[in-house]
Amino acid sequence: MQHIIDRFISYVTIDTESDASSNTTPSTKKQLVLANLLVEELKKIGLEEVTIDENGYVMATLASNIEQECPTIGFIAHYDTTPDFTGANVKPQIIQNYDGGDIVLNKELNIILSPNYFKDLLQYKGQTLITTDGTTLLGADDKAGITEIVSAMEYLIQHPEIKHGKIRVGFTPDEEIGRGAHKFDVEKFGCDWAYTMDGSQIGELEYENFNAAGAKIIFKGKSVHPGYAKGKMINSMLLASKFISKLPKKEIPEKTKGYEGFFHVVGISGSIEETTVELIIRDHSAKKFRKRKEFIHKLAHRFNKKWENQFGAEIVIAEVKDQYYNMKEKVEPVFHIVEIAEKAMKELGIKPLIKPIRGGTDGCQLSYKGLPCPNIFAGGHNFHGKYEYVPVESMMKATEVIVKIVEITAAKK
Structure with missing residues (x-):
């Protein structure tokens, strides 16, 4: 658990706020600080073909460890945070063994995260929560997704007994301003399909969006x-x-x-x-x-x-x-990719919550660029504001889901 907490905090304490008024990609240079850190980390844990292009798109490969042919699948997350609320000077707070009561985010400013208003909190009683200090957003959208993908790849490298095909990972800038997939090189990524790790509560699985x-x-x-x-x-x-x-x-x-x-x-x-x-x-x-x-x-x-x-x-x-556009049109013809994710969750004791996204992800644009790309939970709640939080156990489960998906894909005939 501590390893995931440390990794997540190392990401969210880097300001990566995007800017819709900018014409560059990434829209802010500060996003590249995290992008370049990810490049080094991916190399360090043992991934191959680690690249970052002139627009800040990071890609890497975990080579197949099986002889038979297997689909190449990908996992994608974005590293920018929304300009709706400041992401500078994030000071995460760790709430261990959450007791189900009010969480004082900032005593001086009287900012309280309460289950009386945010009822989803009660799902996580007894778990470890990471919150803001009430003055910034947290950045679980989507640095929780990045944490889960990197942690899953690291786990697979450390456990070669788990059989899998070729896996590609990708990290994008500017998703929060609607440009995350605009310059994503689908051909270079080279996947049969992919999943964005960019949903909210545990169990979410989405293939429809606005x-x-x-x-x-x-x-x-x-x-x-x-x-x-x-x-x-x-x-x-x-x-x-x-x-x-x-x-x-x-x-x-x-x-x-x-x-x-x-x-x-x-x-x-x-x-x-x-x-x-x-x-x-x-x-x-x-x-x-x-x-x-x-x-x-x-x-x-x-x-x-x-x-x-x-x-x-x-x-x-x-x-x-x-x-x-709604990715449903592009995902339904290859619906087995949703069924694989659903099966992975069920095998891990997670109840799949299949519902439409009231928004969009990189996956919807990527689906229309030829890369079918459903969305899987990353674990966070109350995105884009000071009440954002993420249960560590949800990030751990999302990491397990990634591992299970690659196992199922490799075993599928």
């Missing part, structure tokens, strides 16, 4: 002296507010779950003459996803029609861009 798009909507206005503005001023901020009010009120993240899609306003800024609204569009159904995008364009058209005489041009400009 179809995703981002919308940038620009509202124009006219500024005149407010004392003489009647019939002349057009306040773009108020126009944007009216537009937002026309979005379906029950189709927002706070009021949806499961397969239900949503519109989510993520940013608004502006002045009288110009306001920009950014929102994301999500739906599991391809048909409903298409209709959601059409709705934005139709709504913009209605506003333009209403204001065309007074403004004299398009007053609302809507740009909608697809971000990623």
